[in-house]
Amino acid sequence: MIVRNEETTLPKCLGSVKDFVDEIVVLDTGSTDKTTQIAQQFGAKVHYFTWNNNFSSARNEALKYVTGDWILVLDADESLTSEIIPLIKSAISKEEYLVINLVRQEVGSTQSPYSLVSRLFRHHPDIYFDRPYHALIDDSVMAILAKEANWEIGYLPGVAILHTGYQKAVINEQNKSAKAAAAMAEFFANHPDDAYVCSKLGALYMQMGKINEGMELLNHGLNQIIGNQVNEDKKPLSKFKYSQSQKVEVAFDEDINYDILYELHYHLGIAYTNLKNLPSAISHYQAAVKLPIYPLLKLGGYNNLGNLFKNMGNFSEAKIAYETAIKIDPNFVTGYYNLGMVCKAMGLFAEAIDAYNNAINLNPDYAEAYQNLGVVLLKIGDVQGSLEAFEYAISLHELNNPEEAQRLHQGLKEMGLF
Known part of the structure; x- marks a missing residue:
């Protein structure tokens, strides 16, 4: 995990994993409170990194210090549910899995209360994080799957991670929205056809009251996917999901990232609702819920x-x-x-x-x-x-x-x- 001034939330986070994991690696990016002392009290190996406004850089730095066979990534405002631990133990014992997708719940949220995150993966030398904000391993994993056909992507049913960081008071207090928008806007300037960033930045603009800018980005992202412009080497992890016992059989276009497509339709539904255009809002929500994605x-x-x-x-x-x-x-x-x-x-x-x-x-x-x-x-x-x-x-x-x-x-x- 990477941290900065997390003394309030860190004890709950580390307390949820201390009896399960073999090693805790904490990369501190400039804390001025008791964050590092708390991490050390839980037996964490603490390392230091000068923050450069790029989450992927920090996460990749943290990966350098890992010695275990499997890596679980958490943020300080997240905690692992006790119910998921036996399922994780069973899943990582299987030889075929490269990544295990986990369900994350946004505590207190009624808007998109669940998400599927690729936070549990093998310590593979070619897995790394990409994008300065909302750092993901997905692109590197897809590159591995293209070369090494023996791997599969798994997922675990049930909520694995509880997240409190998207609650409105927390976002306002830490000025998260402005920081996220600045990082993603810079990335988007160099990657204008990235539908994922269109989805995330467009939704963020909506939350910030920038309705027109948000809708423009969301529609641009929608055009990128529907226009079938998704590169062959950026197929979604979602299309490779497996339960612990059998494959999920769904017929769909393997070149389309349905998770991103859902988010684009979903946030356009919110946009048209704000504009009082209810028929268009309904149309986007209906398109969203018909997609072959994880039901939650x-x-x-x-x-x-x-x-x-x-x-x-x-x-x-x-x-x-x-x-x-x-x-x-x-x-x-x-x-x-x-x-x-x-x-x-x-x-x-x-x-x-x-x-x-x-x-x-x-x-x-x-x-x-x-x-x-x-x-x-x-x-x-x-x-x-x-x-x-x-x-x-x-x-x-x-x-x-x-x-x-x-x-x-x-x-x-x-x-x-x-």
């Missing part, structure tokens, strides 16, 4: 599609979208809440109650779920149950949203319920 990656697409249909009054299609999202991820709290809202609007009160209760079981502090549960229970005449739900909602709102707590309390009082 489609979660945000189905959820956003459901939101658009709901806002347009097409509750039946919204219900299907939310139900599909929940089927993909039975722990998708937001999906259950949204399903409850659309079922309530359709008058399907029993289904709405089930959906709200599922959301509450997964997140007992979900004030809005309690509040809307109270509304539905009141509609079916369960006054006592409704009051209990409203009381929970008010108590939770008082902690985080006092104005809403007061508004809800006043409304119930005016109805003669309080």
Whole structure:
């Protein structure tokens, strides 16, 4: 891992791997806090590198100090889930795997909450990172596969990495968006046909409010892929995914990187939603969720599609979208809440109650779920149950949203319920 001023997050990260890995290599790029001391307390071998605004350079420097057979890459704001460790042990024991793709969850995110990352790979001399931001090993791996036909790419089901660094407060505090945009814009200037950078930089511009610039990049990236201009030596890792026991059989064009194509359609969906062009937004989301990619990656697409249909009054299609999202991820709290809202609007009160209760079981502090549960229970005449739900909602709102707590309390009082 590479680090800089990570004393707050580093203990959790290293604590998640200390009893599993044989070696911890930490490359410090200029910390002024207790980062290096904390790393050493966990037994890490700490090395130093002068930061040059290029993540790939730093990651490749860190690779020089690795002595193990397999390499797991983490950032300080990430942690390894305990459930994935037995699966990793089993996968790396197999002779055929060169890289194992891992599912990463963006904690607290409803927009693209999951991604597939190539963070576990053999200590192969020809594997290296490329790109100054969002550093990847993918291009070097594809070059190896073209020369050495004995290798396969694997993936593990289930969440392997938890990531907190994309939460809005963290991004704002560390000025991550501006740093990322500067690094990617410089790279894009020299690689104008790189669809991956178009996707990442275009999405970042959207987040920064640069709608026109973002859409231009996203459409440019889309044209690069649909125009079949992806080079033969840059085929996606996704097309080589395997489970631990058998290959994933999907018929698709091997020259197209469907993971990038999904992201381009997904972020164009967000762009057109911001521009109030809902038909175009729906079209892009529908194109995104039809692509042959790892199902968890489609979660945000189905959820956003459901939101658009709901806002347009097409509750039946919204219900299907939310139900599909929940089927993909039975722990998708937001999906259950949204399903409850659309079922309530359709008058399907029993289904709405089930959906709200599922959301509450997964997140007992979900004030809005309690509040809307109270509304539905009141509609079916369960006054006592409704009051209990409203009381929970008010108590939770008082902690985080006092104005809403007061508004809800006043409304119930005016109805003669309080």
